[in-house]
Amino acid sequence: MAKVTIRDIARLAGVSKSTVSLVLNGRPRVDPETRAKVLQVMAEHNYVPSVAATALGKRGGSPFIGLIVPGLTWRIVASINYGIASVVERSKYEIILYTSTNDRDYSGVVDRVLGANLVSGLLVVNHNQPMEPLVELYGAGLPVVLINTLGVHSDLPSVESDSYAGARSAVAHLLELGHRRIACVQGPPQFPCCVNRNKGYTDALTHAGIAIDADLIRPGGFRPQDAYRHTVDLLCGPDRPTAIFAHNDPMAYAVLDAVDECGLRVPDDISVVGFDDIVSSAHVRPPLTTVRQPFEEMGAQAAEMLLSALSYESGPPRHVRMPTELAIRASAGPVPRRRRRVPKQPADLHHAIGPKLTDAMYTSDASSPSTGLDPAGTLSTKPSG
Amino acid sequence: MAKVTIRDIARLAGVSKSTVSLVLNGRPRVDPETRAKVLQVMAEHNYVPSVAATALGKRGGSPFIGLIVPGLTWRIVASINYGIASVVERSKYEIILYTSTNDRDYSGVVDRVLGANLVSGLLVVNHNQPMEPLVELYGAGLPVVLINTLGVHSDLPSVESDSYAGARSAVAHLLELGHRRIACVQGPPQFPCCVNRNKGYTDALTHAGIAIDADLIRPGGFRPQDAYRHTVDLLCGPDRPTAIFAHNDPMAYAVLDAVDECGLRVPDDISVVGFDDIVSSAHVRPPLTTVRQPFEEMGAQAAEMLLSALSYESGPPRHVRMPTELAIRASAGPVPRRRRRVPKQPADLHHAIGPKLTDAMYTSDASSPSTGLDPAGTLSTKPSG
DNA sequence: CTGAAAGCGCTTACAG
DNA sequence: CTGAAAGCGCTTACAG
Numbered sequence: 001m002a003k004v005t006i007r008d009i010a011r012l013a014g015v016s017k018s019t020v021s022l023v024l025n026g027r028p029r030v031d032p033e034t035r036a037k038v039l040q041v042m043a044e045h046n047y048v049p050s051v052a053a054t055a056l057g058k059r060g061g062s063p064f065i066g067l068i069v070p071g072l073t074w075r076i077v078a079s080i081n082y083g084i085a086s087v088v089e090r091s092k093y094e095i096i097l098y099t100s101t102n103d104r105d106y107s108g109v110v111d112r113v114l115g116a117n118l119v120s121g122l123l124v125v126n127h128n129q130p131m132e133p134l135v136e137l138y139g140a141g142l143p144v145v146l147i148n149t150l151g152v153h154s155d156l157p158s159v160e161s162d163s164y165a166g167a168r169s170a171v172a173h174l175l176e177l178g179h180r181r182i183a184c185v186q187g188p189p190q191f192p193c194c195v196n197r198n199k200g201y202t203d204a205l206t207h208a209g210i211a212i213d214a215d216l217i218r219p220g221g222f223r224p225q226d227a228y229r230h231t232v233d234l235l236c237g238p239d240r241p242t243a244i245f246a247h248n249d250p251m252a253y254a255v256l257d258a259v260d261e262c263g264l265r266v267p268d269d270i271s272v273v274g275f276d277d278i279v280s281s282a283h284v285r286p287p288l289t290t291v292r293q294p295f296e297e298m299g300a301q302a303a304e305m306l307l308s309a310l311s312y313e314s315g316p317p318r319h320v321r322m323p324t325e326l327a328i329r330a331s332a333g334p335v336p337r338r339r340r341r342v343p344k345q346p347a348d349l350h351h352a353i354g355p356k357l358t359d360a361m362y363t364s365d366a367s368s369p370s371t372g373l374d375p376a377g378t379l380s381t382k383p384s385g
Numbered sequence: 386m387a388k389v390t391i392r393d394i395a396r397l398a399g400v401s402k403s404t405v406s407l408v409l410n411g412r413p414r415v416d417p418e419t420r421a422k423v424l425q426v427m428a429e430h431n432y433v434p435s436v437a438a439t440a441l442g443k444r445g446g447s448p449f450i451g452l453i454v455p456g457l458t459w460r461i462v463a464s465i466n467y468g469i470a471s472v473v474e475r476s477k478y479e480i481i482l483y484t485s486t487n488d489r490d491y492s493g494v495v496d497r498v499l500g501a502n503l504v505s506g507l508l509v510v511n512h513n514q515p516m517e518p519l520v521e522l523y524g525a526g527l528p529v530v531l532i533n534t535l536g537v538h539s540d541l542p543s544v545e546s547d548s549y550a551g552a553r554s555a556v557a558h559l560l561e562l563g564h565r566r567i568a569c570v571q572g573p574p575q576f577p578c579c580v581n582r583n584k585g586y587t588d589a590l591t592h593a594g595i596a597i598d599a600d601l602i603r604p605g606g607f608r609p610q611d612a613y614r615h616t617v618d619l620l621c622g623p624d625r626p627t628a629i630f631a632h633n634d635p636m637a638y639a640v641l642d643a644v645d646e647c648g649l650r651v652p653d654d655i656s657v658v659g660f661d662d663i664v665s666s667a668h669v670r671p672p673l674t675t676v677r678q679p680f681e682e683m684g685a686q687a688a689e690m691l692l693s694a695l696s697y698e699s700g701p702p703r704h705v706r707m708p709t710e711l712a713i714r715a716s717a718g719p720v721p722r723r724r725r726r727v728p729k730q731p732a733d734l735h736h737a738i739g740p741k742l743t744d745a746m747y748t749s750d751a752s753s754p755s756t757g758l759d760p761a762g763t764l765s766t767k768p769s770g
Numbered sequence: 771c772t773g774a775a776a777g778c779g780c781t782t783a784c785a786g
Numbered sequence: 787c788t789g790a791a792a793g794c795g796c797t798t799a800c801a802g
Contacts, residue, residue: 005779016789021781029787053779056437056794067482078463085484097452097480099470253668280665283638390795401773406797414771438795441778 004045013041024049065306066119068098070126076278076295080125080147083299091307093120100129121306125299126150143309147302148295153192157309157317159302163193163275166291166324167200170245170273173289173326175208178335179243179271183216183234185227185255187247197247197275216241224254231258235270235342242335243271249281252288256331263343267333277327287329294322389430398426409434450691451504453483455511461663461680465510465532468684476692478505485514506691510684511535528694532687533680538577542694542702544687548578548660551676551709552585555630555658558674558711560593563720564628564656568601568619570612570640572632582632582660601626609639616643620655620727627720628656634666637673641716648728652718662712672714679707 006024010017015034022030023038041047054063065088069077088095096119121143124134128150138144138156146158174182184201187194202212218234220226227246231254234241246252252274259270266272266286274281277292301320391409395402400419407415408423426432439448450473454462473480481504506528509519513535523529523541531543559567569586572579587597603619605611612631616639619626631637637659644655651657651671659666662677686705 003779006781007779017780018782018789018791019787022788025781031787034787050441050779052437052441053794054781056435056441056778056796057780057782064481074463078459082484085482089484095482096449097470097482099467099474280668283665284668285670388795392795402796403773403775403798404771407772410797416771419771435795438778439797441780441794442796442798 003050004047006049009038009041009045009047012045013038063093064096064119065093065303066098066122067095068100068122068124068127070100070128074126076148076276076293077125079295080299083296083301084123084147084303085299086296087300087303087307093307093310121145121310123147123302123306124149131156143306145302145306145309147298148293150191150193155317157305157319159298159305159320159322160193161293161298161324162321163196163324164200164203166275166293166326167197167245168204169200169324169326170275170289170291171201171204173328174243174245174271174273174332175204175210177243177271177332179241180210180335181213181216181239181241182243182245183218183230183241185230185244185246185251186217186219187222187251189219194247201245220247220251222248222251224250227251227254228258231255232262235259235262235264240339240342241270242339243273243332245273245275247275249274249276249278249288249290252281252290252331253284256284256286256288264340266331269336269340271332271335273332281327282329286331288327289329289332290327292325292327294324298322388435389432391434394423394426394430394432397430398423448478449481449504450478450688451483451507452480453485453507453509453512455485455513459511461533461661461678462510464680465684468681468686469508469532469688470684471681472685472688472692478692478695506530506695508532508687508691509534516541528691530687530691530694532683533678535576535578540702542690542704544683544690544705544707545578546678546683546709547706548581548709549585549588551660551678551711552582552630553589554585554709554711555660555674555676556586556589558713559628559630559656559658559717560589560595562628562656562717564626565595565720566598566601566624566626567628567630568603568615568626570615570629570631570636571602571604572607572636574604579632586630605632605636607633607636609635612636612639613643616640617647620644620647620649625724625727626655627724628658628717630658630660632660634659634661634663634673634675637666637675637716638669641669641671641673649725651716654721654725656717656720658717666712667714671716673712674714674717675712677710677712679709683707 006017006020010020013020013034015038019030019034020038020042023035067081067084069081085095119142122134122137123145125147126149127134127146131152131154134144134146134156135154144156146154146156148160149158171182182201182205184198186198189195189198198217201217205212215237216234218226218230220230231244234244235258244255246255252272255272256266259266259272264270272288274288274290275293277290281288281290301322305318305320391402391405395405398405398419400423404415404419405423405427408420452466452469454466470480504527507519507522508530510532511534512519512531516537516539519529519531519541520539529541531539531541533545534543556567567586567590569583571583574580574583583602586602590597600622601619603611603615605615616629619629620643629640631640637657640657641651644651644657649655657673659673659675660678662675666673666675686707690703690705
């Protein structure tokens, strides 16, 4: 396993290191025969250039792309990453994985990226931190692409999905099914994606000639507890809605639970629509009708944007918005002909909600609000022993 | 953003590059005052050493750990990765992410790893490819740790979960609930994890004085279709079981579907237990009782093993088997007092199963058996201690 | 305890 | 078209 270097190849091919370097980099001015010889020797000896040396020699351009993700447990992030990897794999770049779970980690990550000149570009998934450090890096010439940004928007190149159109299609679907009283259980109102989802909701209603009823709009924080509470409240209140649109799938699950807890049935009494289409949404009962975000495609798109920024002179920042798609399943049905009374009023709401909230999905979603993400569980890195 | 180098720091601190390097590496023989001065200058200028140069200078040891994963979409892999990242983050290493989706990608990955001297160590998740390339790398001195290996087993250091104990606890739970006729819907019989799960099943029954009924053991391939088919067959057959243990959760979902399709109820008529505890298992209806594999902890454990192999002289390969835990939910209940007749026999099995199989979760989990496995036999070593 | 020097494996002008 | 030389930013013996 003695490492074979450029010097070895040069010697064995009877040329200089310079020449080997030229063929290595596919430069034009090399005699075809020489090139062939060198390539043959490289193949014979299974030569692969040292990445570190390559990076050092090329004063600048490293062969790495940094990928900052907020913790890999969120399934949405996993999908995005898959899209990214499928594109980067086909390039000469390698992915360096940074995970940040909070502000502190995040600044550490940026420090490392900043100082080490390690990466040529940066992909940032589900960013929900202060934007300044990234803007600074970008301003200093480091290509950056944001994917599915939460929180504040910026001028940095970005890939998002179309929250507005997605929400609008969800509500349009309910309208087609005959619903007129449609509630909206919202995520954090300061998040742009939620602003857009809410606008899609109100525009769809307005377009159908339905007045907006403020009582049907319930702001929250992507927390299933909130969704649960709002749902119980909506169902027990006067003139209850016949359909509920939730701003993400985990919240929609909480809506389903709340409807169940009140003794009503989905979709016979109440229709429910979510947003994201995380994998489990096809498997809850009833299977959830929801707005699919194209996470893999978003990752791939962002990777391609970054690669092209790395190879050509990059133009102005692009903001790509990808289309969503309505996944129609069983949780939304025709508006009920008659309204059943709420069979039971959850006597002890706290009790009813208690055990469910200890569940991994619920708790971690509550502690890490984001659009559509569905953390897999609480972390305990206790290896045992 | 002019990159500040070790030379700059040396000049500004009034010392030589050598000295800066010494404090950089925490070497002892440096005057405390000098050290303080250098550190201060580094802090003032936000100095971070170039990783490439560091790697080159240290003839050998690169600051990278390779992480080979079979595609990030599998939820299990996401959990494992999170555990890995949480440990590696705290070290001086960075993670380079390689994804392989098939044999071809895999050999490409190994080539890159092999040649470039890029990584100091390798973490391999859910390995299900020929083992030779990895054995060769390991033999050549590259530290490798396998996590949750599928397929064939090797002498390489590894972290698994305890399939045998997990299966045994699942069946013991059913026995406690009064069940006597317990079926087992298996994964691929050649996979060590399935061998162990089946052994846990048979040992639990034998220990309870129950004879093994070969008709209740149904081999398959981690494919939900098989689980579905077997379940229908078991339910419609004579002397049907009162409980079914499935070798992984997606198969358990298919069991739930099949029971539902036959008009029986879980857990009133049939109890169901799975294996894995993937996130959605808490959200199917009824919530699935299943054996939880500690994926995050497994990832963390493996990362720690690799780091220690990188810093100390590594001893003989260790094989760590981590304990599972039974997640008790609603899909398993007391054995029914009386046996209802099967209300309906699925008229067209093909039709019934068709649409479900097009679902993403089913197909991807079916084509990618993602479960833990045990070293066949006796390689057991207790987790670090 | 500290500095001068050589070297890691590559790239890049610069000559020829 | 090709080679000799200098340099990338760090580390590591080796002197002192």
